[in-house]
Amino acid sequence: MLVLAHISDLHLDGTERATRRAERVRDLLWGLPGRVDALLVTGDIADHGTEDEYEEAARVLGLRDGGAPFPVLTCPGNHDSRAPYRKALLAEPAADGPVNSVHVFTDAAVLMCDSSIPGRDEGELDAQTYAWIEETLDDLDGDRPALLAFHHPPVALHHPPPLPKGRGRCPQPDAYRLGRPAALARLLERRPEIAGIVTGHAHTPAATTFAGRPLVVGPGVTWTLRLPWEGEQIADREAPPGLAFHVLDDEGRLTSHFRVAS
Known part of the structure; x- marks a missing residue:
């Protein structure tokens, strides 16, 4: 059984607010009485993609001083450089x-x-990344289930795209999701060992399916997305930072739990 903690969208920008919210989640995870196998961080780690912001992220996530009690696995988002x-x-x-990487656990x-996509808000898994996924799974010889983690969800999450100019504005996440989702669906059809997908970007915890596999969207650390029926203000900056725990069991079933860091 594999137990993964999952955070996303820290948007570290040098402000005390962003740093403190990330530290609240970090402190909760570092202080867990039981051990998780790894922490996934699914993009938008920095807000402006500067070296200073990533140095701060490395400090908060314990990547320089060995402070993390388990592996910390990261991938970029649209705010990252x-x-x-x-x-x-x-x-x-x-x-x-x-920036692609794999971490192989026992099971x-x-x-x-x-x-x-550098300079763009929407996302895409490019040909180089698809080839890397295929080669990596080939090297695993189908002996173990695999999870894919990246930033942009490949499906609509029912938060509408921007309205035309002059009619108001309602951005993300649906306006800037993963492009060419059919290519991802074809990959999943060929690869039954992929047990599920986890993403970020939307700043709201969500669970759905894509191409017959579980798709779990991690909550945001920096702020929480208000859905249309929750009010007109898009960003709830007062909601506590969120996190998820994913359990991949011995039957290859993915179960997710959501928490907040008070």
Whole structure:
């Protein structure tokens, strides 16, 4: 059985508010009486994609001092910038290609995929990333189930896109979701070992399906999205930062639980 903590959309920007909200979630996770196997961070880690923001993220997430009690696995979002992300967060040489990584556990694997398009808000898994997913799963020989994690949900979450100019504005997440979802659906058809997908971006906890697999959207740390029936103000900045726990059991079934950091 694999137990994963999941946070998303920290939007660290150098302000005390953003840092403190991220630290509240970090403190809850670091203080758990039981151990989780890893922490997934599904993008928009920085707000402006600067090295300073990623250095702050590395400190908060315990990536430099060994402070994290379990592996911390990350992938970029649309607010992230690949070269500073690699240099200041991952301590790797700066480069502009997709930031993809895999972590193999005893009974499962997690593929952290880059769905960002530099300079754009919407997302896409490009040809290089799809090829990497296929090759990575081939290397696993189908011996263990796998989860895909990336930033942009591939389905509508029922928060409408912007209205035409002059009629008001209602942004994200549906206006900026994952492009070419049919390509992802075809991948899932070929790959029964993929047990589910986890994403971020929407700033609201959500659970649905995509191409017959579980799709779980993690809540946002920086603020929570109000859905249309909850009010006109889009961002609830007073809601406590959220997190999720995903359990992939021995039968390959994904179960998710949502919490807030008070």
